[in-house]
Amino acid sequence: MKTVLVNGMVFMPDGEFMQTNVVIADGKILSIGNDVPADAEFIDVSGKLVAPGFIDVHVHLREPGFTHKETIASGSMAAASGGFTQICAMPNTKPVIDNAAVLTDFYATVKRDAVVKVHGYAAITDSLTSEELVDFAALKAAGAFAFTNDGVGVQTADVMYRAMQQAASLDMAVVAHCEDNSLIYGGAVHQGEVSERLGVNGIPSICESVQIARDVLLAEAADCHYHVCHVSTKESVRVIRDAKRAGIRVSAEVTPHHLLLSEDEVVAADTHFKMNPPLRSRADQIALIEGLLDGTIDCIATDHAPHHRDEKVQPITKAPFGIIGLEHTFSLLYSELVGNGICSLEQLLDWLSYKPAALFGMSGGKLAPGQPADIAVIDLDATETIAEPFYSLSANSPFIGWETQGLVEQTFVDGKKVFDRKSGVGIEH
Incomplete structure (x- = not known):
């Protein structure tokens, strides 16, 4: 028919x-x-x-191990309701998706429960530490979409360099959550006016940008496709822009919440505004929009990160980082970016569909015969x-x-x- x-x-x-x-x-x-x-x-x-179905290269489905937050069934339904037809699930589950057996089990659940196409990432290192590398070849054979330790940064240059070399040999991407643990300082929000007003430790911008600066040079040496997760600072945008001008194979994503919000919106210790990386300054927000418009940042990804409401009612210093994002990404960005003349509808559709497909060699992303x-x-x-x-299953959104x-x-x-x-x-x- x-x-x-x-x-x-x-x-x-x-x-x-x-x-x-x-x-x-x-x-x-x-x-x-x-x-x-x-x-x-x-x-x-x-x-x-x-429109072409949207593609989100950064979601957390929480299964296996954290099904009180989200499941593959509920997360993929949230995606479908937001117009997403392909989503890429991060491996910081329990157990971590760091071996072929766990990834195979993950795909079995996807086949049974998912209503959209789900691609599974594999970890870069065992248990998301910065120590032993995973078996890259076996994980590729099991269907890994790319390799990432999202949720934590890879802390040593040697491990990241060897990971990039292995990924490059398999024509696979390394996708990086960039965060230097020595510069987190136990922070819950951006280090700035809001952290001072709330009296909590802040996370400085350099926590992110220094790892990106390290990694782009490693990517150049390894000739690896290096993709930066959830860029949040003006310094990061500058480093990525310079790296692209130098011909390094770097790409980047930005989240809807970092495009639409800044630390100025955090008027109280509301954990719906607690995400990692944190909401930065208005100057950072402007730099992200400029980076998206000039092509420094390639695509938009939600970093959909559901948490049970009991977890988010804890004090801001103890509540987990993350917000949901799949269901309202298009309407929020259409209203706030297209509606205010910041970008065109054509640009928005490209950032949500064609660009992520092109970056990672995925099918879809455009409407054409075949x-x-x-x-x-x-x-x-x-x-x-x-x-x-x-x-x-979760409702941790600052956009309610x-x-x-x-x-x-x-x-x-x-x-x-x-x-x-x-x-x-x-x-x-």
Whole structure:
């Protein structure tokens, strides 16, 4: 059976919008145009944006080991509701995904429970320490998307260099959470005005930027694709920009919360505003936006990091870092960035779909014949106030109460509808 999305505003690979039809067959886009088969199911999407399904290269699904926070089922449903059709799950689970057996078990759960495509990262080192390297070849064979110790920085240059050499030999990327442990100082927020006002230790910007500066030179020496997670400081943007100008294979992501918030929004010890890296200064926020606009930063990734509400009601010095992000990324960025003329809709769609696919050699990311039918249908005029309940098991978001515009109505993965807002629930896969 063929499916035809009729009369939508289709975002084409050339960056233009065309009012036309999308024909889906056997999980792929068969054609885009006004000629449609008669023997098809027709879905009227008149007046709606038809976009490539979004790709998030940085999420935490918490399974195995922390299913009170999130599961592969709930996290992938949250992704589908936000228009994401591919997500990449970090390995800081319990057990850590640092060997082929654990990764194989992870993919078995994905096959059973996920409603979107889920790619699993593997750790760089055993148990996320900065000591023994994992078996890179075995993990690649088991389906590792890339290698990362997200949640902690790799503390020694020797370990990172050897990791990059092994990854490069396998044509794999090293994806880095950049944080020098000797410069954390037990901080809970950015070191600045807010840390002083709250009377808590702060995390200085150099905690992040000095590791990036080290790593870009190691990446150059190893000829490795080095990707920087959740960039948060103006110094980091400068280092990455200089590295790109030098021809080093570095790419970077930025989160919606670092684009839309700064430490100025942290008016109290509210743990919904506690994330790692922390919200930085307004000057850092401006530098991140500028870096995204000029291509220094390549894509947007949510760093979706759910925590049980009992964990987040602890004092700010004890509560875990992290916020959820999958469900409202598009509407928040469309409202705040596109709506305020900071970027175009075309740029936003590229940062959420085409750019991450191109960076990591993934299928999808654009709508064209032969491509997977991974599609988000969006009502750009629809509005909502962000509020519970969420599809995620957790609700740790600083954006609760924000008014947004541009809501995902339907999400298709390989041509199968996995989310329909009008029904109020996900479609059983």
